[in-house]
Amino acid sequence: MTTVDTAHRPAGHPPVKSGKVGVLLVNLGTPDGTDYTSMRRYLKEFLTDKRVIEWSPWKWYPILFGIVLNTRPGKVGKAYELIWNKDKNESYLRTYTRSQAELMADRLKDLPSVQVDWAMRYGTPSIASRIQALKDDGCDRIVLFPLYPQYAAATTATVNDKAFQHLLKMRWQPALRTVPDYHDEETYIEALANSVTRHLQTLDWEPEKILASFHGIPMSYFQKGDPYYCQCQKTGRLLRERLGLSEDKFMVTFQSRFGPEEWLQPYTDKTVEKLAQDGVKKIVVLNPGFVSDCLETLEEIAEQAAHSFHENGGEKFAHIPCLNDSEDGMRVLEKVVRRELLGWV
Ligand SMILES: C=CC1=C(C)c2cc3[nH]c(cc4nc(cc5[nH]c(cc1n2)c(C)c5CCC(=O)O)C(CCC(=O)O)=C4C)c(C)c3C=C
Ligand SMILES: [Fe+2]
Numbered sequence: 001m002t003t004v005d006t007a008h009r010p011a012g013h014p015p016v017k018s019g020k021v022g023v024l025l026v027n028l029g030t031p032d033g034t035d036y037t038s039m040r041r042y043l044k045e046f047l048t049d050k051r052v053i054e055w056s057p058w059k060w061y062p063i064l065f066g067i068v069l070n071t072r073p074g075k076v077g078k079a080y081e082l083i084w085n086k087d088k089n090e091s092y093l094r095t096y097t098r099s100q101a102e103l104m105a106d107r108l109k110d111l112p113s114v115q116v117d118w119a120m121r122y123g124t125p126s127i128a129s130r131i132q133a134l135k136d137d138g139c140d141r142i143v144l145f146p147l148y149p150q151y152a153a154a155t156t157a158t159v160n161d162k163a164f165q166h167l168l169k170m171r172w173q174p175a176l177r178t179v180p181d182y183h184d185e186e187t188y189i190e191a192l193a194n195s196v197t198r199h200l201q202t203l204d205w206e207p208e209k210i211l212a213s214f215h216g217i218p219m220s221y222f223q224k225g226d227p228y229y230c231q232c233q234k235t236g237r238l239l240r241e242r243l244g245l246s247e248d249k250f251m252v253t254f255q256s257r258f259g260p261e262e263w264l265q266p267y268t269d270k271t272v273e274k275l276a277q278d279g280v281k282k283i284v285v286l287n288p289g290f291v292s293d294c295l296e297t298l299e300e301i302a303e304q305a306a307h308s309f310h311e312n313g314g315e316k317f318a319h320i321p322c323l324n325d326s327e328d329g330m331r332v333l334e335k336v337v338r339r340e341l342l343g344w345v
């Protein structure tokens, strides 16, 4: 650890701490509560992000403020209620992100100059508040880790934007290292394969199809050059090969469509429905693109997709949890963080 030489400091110069390295884990965000006001605040911050909705504000804001922010908070709030972590009165996304940061701090104990923290892109704790806290604690270098295995402008880039926006206001900026995607990282593929294998062993039936369902993005974002689709496809292929499955048995699909545009295909909901209608009786779905379980996995897949599969004639449906704060999941995050710390510790 290096520290600043302050012996010559003139009277009145503020005391400064320095010499530590911060690691900031950042996930998407989550509402503070399931009530209308909390939901509206969260959705407003999310859906006014130009990296998420790329339409011109002239076109988007009348729809957002006139319709979406009046109707969606109530509807989505009910969905959040179904998957709320009642013990901690928060969403599981927050519970897991905090736990990942705590476990990461423990795993990096051999590096005493490293301090680990966590933040959310939307809602609390904000990226600005945690970058400031790390800097105030003496971190003059920060590894910023957007918790997305696949890069998308709507997720990774907006986390980076937000961090640099805060740096704009700082006199003494920390050096910031942004962590790249890790969609084809060996440890990640291995962790996903282990979780599939282990979960299948707990079932007394064998799936006819395994679906790797990723969050979608509008097709237009892909056409503008976003690498997300290709990275999801590669993660899917590597996982399938690792599991030794044929293309016939394993599919990559895209979920969570929002708005009227065409999104990446095949759509998870339509695929699940069609498989059941075509006579497939047993399927398993996993969400490799989500580091932690959240509304999109627990409600949209484990609840809604399961329901739709059964309604359409399917018999057995299983959802494999995300890696969350499991041993395998933490090994992946630690591997990436240690690589990014090289040269700084
Ligand atoms: C145009 C809108 C959206 C884009 C593009 C988008 C991309 C995207 N999102 C995730 C991960 C998550 N999204 C989550 C919730 C969520 N996503 C959108 C819209 C877009 N996402 C909305 C409006 C919401 C809120 C819920 C709803 O109103 O339907 C979540 C869950 C958060 C939680 O608290 O549980 C995650 C995680 C990715 C990875 C991605 C692009 C790659
Ligand atoms: Fe989303």
Ligand SMILES: [Fe+2]
Residues within 6 Å of the ligand: 256, 295, 296, 300
């Ligand atoms: Fe959704």
